[in-house]
Amino acid sequence: MYNTDIPTRAELPTTKQLLRSTAIAIVSAGVILTTIVLPAEYAIDPTGIGKAIGLAEMGEIKTQLAAEAESDRIKDEARPAPAPAAPDQRSSLLGSIFAELVMGSAAAQEAAMKSEETKVTLKPGEGAEVKLDMKKGAKANFTWTVEGGVVNFDMHADGAGQQSTSYEKGRAAPSQEGVLEAAFDGKHGWFWRNRGKADVTVTLKVNGDFAAMKRVM
Numbered sequence: 001m002y003n004t005d006i007p008t009r010a011e012l013p014t015t016k017q018l019l020r021s022t023a024i025a026i027v028s029a030g031v032i033l034t035t036i037v038l039p040a041e042y043a044i045d046p047t048g049i050g051k052a053i054g055l056a057e058m059g060e061i062k063t064q065l066a067a068e069a070e071s072d073r074i075k076d077e078a079r080p081a082p083a084p085a086a087p088d089q090r091s092s093l094l095g096s097i098f099a100e101l102v103m104g105s106a107a108a109q110e111a112a113m114k115s116e117e118t119k120v121t122l123k124p125g126e127g128a129e130v131k132l133d134m135k136k137g138a139k140a141n142f143t144w145t146v147e148g149g150v151v152n153f154d155m156h157a158d159g160a161g162q163q164s165t166s167y168e169k170g171r172a173a174p175s176q177e178g179v180l181e182a183a184f185d186g187k188h189g190w191f192w193r194n195r196g197k198a199d200v201t202v203t204l205k206v207n208g209d210f211a212a213m214k215r216v217m
Helices: 015-042 055-078 089-112
Strands: 113-122 127-134 139-147 151-159 163-173 175-181 186-193 200-209 212-215
Touching: 015 055, 113 127, 113 186, 113 212, 127 200, 151 175, 163 175
Parallel strands: none
Antiparallel strands: 113 200, 127 186, 127 212, 139 175, 139 200, 151 163, 151 186
């Protein structure tokens, strides 16, 4: 156990002393508020001491900054919202040009790729010829079938300057399909002859790069 020194009644401060200490504290706080806090924070200097020691100027700067900030805030609230940014006209123009090029290219390809179908009826001993107008290197997918029998055929081509070639020949064929690639500018196609004893019908379907399809015989 420790012994503590308990102050005697005579050593305790009297009520008068407490009141005096409280009054001194209040006065000191008032002096600090008047001479330091008010000049430094709000530019209020009733005694002139703040101006003498430079605190009033500091308060004026703070007050001005606060006023400017409030003014800017009010202006920002009153200012109408910015209009949506206009689209980049240059980008829009480039996009339109690109779209036209793509659509033009697609249209050109679609125009080049044609699809046609024709039927040819051959009596016994009769022949017929169908040709495509094609440029060199052009290709056309084809298929033909015979209804009622078979035919002899010659897939060949004729061009300027007495150019000619035979791509494929066949006898007693019921059908044929494949890709016809033009060896030169000219007319490319098929000749069929019915060597049977009954009428036959040849149905030709073509899809590819050709200008026209005509029966020439």
